[in-house]
Amino acid sequence: MTTTNEAHLIRSNRKFAKCFDDGDLSHLPAKKYAIVTCMDCRIDAYSAFGITPGDAHVIRNAGGSARDALRSLVISQQLLQTTEVFIIKHTHCGMQGLTNDGVNATVVKNLGPEAVAELDAVNCKRFDWLPFAELKQGVRDDVAFLRSSRAIAGEVHVSGWVFDVETGKVSRVEK
Amino acid sequence: MTTTNEAHLIRSNRKFAKCFDDGDLSHLPAKKYAIVTCMDCRIDAYSAFGITPGDAHVIRNAGGSARDALRSLVISQQLLQTTEVFIIKHTHCGMQGLTNDGVNATVVKNLGPEAVAELDAVNCKRFDWLPFAELKQGVRDDVAFLRSSRAIAGEVHVSGWVFDVETGKVSRVEK
Numbered sequence: 001m002t003t004t005n006e007a008h009l010i011r012s013n014r015k016f017a018k019c020f021d022d023g024d025l026s027h028l029p030a031k032k033y034a035i036v037t038c039m040d041c042r043i044d045a046y047s048a049f050g051i052t053p054g055d056a057h058v059i060r061n062a063g064g065s066a067r068d069a070l071r072s073l074v075i076s077q078q079l080l081q082t083t084e085v086f087i088i089k090h091t092h093c094g095m096q097g098l099t100n101d102g103v104n105a106t107v108v109k110n111l112g113p114e115a116v117a118e119l120d121a122v123n124c125k126r127f128d129w130l131p132f133a134e135l136k137q138g139v140r141d142d143v144a145f146l147r148s149s150r151a152i153a154g155e156v157h158v159s160g161w162v163f164d165v166e167t168g169k170v171s172r173v174e175k
Numbered sequence: 176m177t178t179t180n181e182a183h184l185i186r187s188n189r190k191f192a193k194c195f196d197d198g199d200l201s202h203l204p205a206k207k208y209a210i211v212t213c214m215d216c217r218i219d220a221y222s223a224f225g226i227t228p229g230d231a232h233v234i235r236n237a238g239g240s241a242r243d244a245l246r247s248l249v250i251s252q253q254l255l256q257t258t259e260v261f262i263i264k265h266t267h268c269g270m271q272g273l274t275n276d277g278v279n280a281t282v283v284k285n286l287g288p289e290a291v292a293e294l295d296a297v298n299c300k301r302f303d304w305l306p307f308a309e310l311k312q313g314v315r316d317d318v319a320f321l322r323s324s325r326a327i328a329g330e331v332h333v334s335g336w337v338f339d340v341e342t343g344k345v346s347r348v349e350k
Contacts, residue, residue: 003259003334004206004235008275009336012224012225013343014243015225020343020344021218022343023340023343025216025217026216027215027217030217032180033180034214039233039247040202041200041202041204041228042197042200042202043228044226047191048188048191050184050186051219053218053219057216058214059236059237060233060234060235060314061234061235061246062247062251071237071294071305072237074282074294075237076214076237077348078278078281078285080287084180086184092202094202094250095250102244103253103254106254107249107253110253111253111326115250116327118325119249119326122299123299124300129250133286147295150286150290150292150293151264151282151290151293151294153285159178161220163202166198166199167192167195167198168188168197169192172185
């Protein structure tokens with residue numbers, strides 16, 4: 001069985017591949033930077049942030065969390081030669097204002113206590129859903145986290161930004 | 176100081192925001208699906224997979240790892256009503272063929288043993304860089320991981336795909 005969304009992917013990709021001419025791009029990002037942003041459905045990262053295929057790594061997760069992105073960022077820098085990171089969170093983010101207890105309660109209600117137990121076992125401690133209380137402070141905290149991490153080289157340039165989902169505008173929070 | 180890439184982001188976003196008319200989109204993905212794919216610089220996920228703003232969550236990390244994406248996927252399903260996941264890895268992925276020992280050796284050489292110690296401390300065990308040996312098997316393993324996870328509801332539809340970076344074509348690996 002093919003779902004409606006699968007059929008859409010297949011159909012759209014067939015059109016895309018017909019006009020595809022980026023087959024010779026390097027696996028090394030030409031502009032040597034990585035963006036960490038949210039998985040949010042309203043963010044078309046390439047268009048909103050001016051990314052061209054071949055230029056940059058794009059890392060996306062719930063909340064645009066730098067902690068969650070650490071594995072990918074170290075790979076990006078140590079194996080793929082990037083030297084700059086943009087943390088771009090956004091207004092009206094679903095991760096803002098959540099608490100770990102609140103998310104755990106929802107998961108237990110819908111999936112049972114075994115689900116939370118499985119997640120806790122991943123890290124040998126209470127699973128961290130990585131919510132944040134205030135938007136700009138959340139950006140600053142993530143920038144500070146990367147700047148102080150031993151796994152991120154001191155010469156990597158880290159900056160922090162906010163994307164406004166109502167206006168499409170990006171503004172800088174932290175240089 | 177503004178870096179060249181920062182100046183490019185600011186300039187590109189100014190143009191983008193002028194024509195922006197998606198300010199009223201819901202935070203809930205209209206088509207109720209999430210894509211997990213690689214951070215690779217050659218993948219313009221919206222164009223390649225036919226995604227329109229507002230339709231889907233896009234989760235990206237090194238290798239397009241479902242394990243790395245688990246937090247985001249549970250948030251996507253439990254709080255934001257998605258019911259379908261696409262795992263899309265790609266040909267010539269930098270994560271294919273790596274080993275944890277190999278990546279650790281590079282990190283120790285470039286950043287010192289403190290860097291690896293910090294990463295190990297995140298999970299109270301040896302940090303897993305989540306490499307994979309063979310492409311299609313890597314996709315199958317990630318699909319199986321999600322299907323067997325207690326944190327992913329049984330009714331969530333999970334499928335597995337490969338994106339060919341040389342042709343732009345997506346093909347199905349696992350229904």
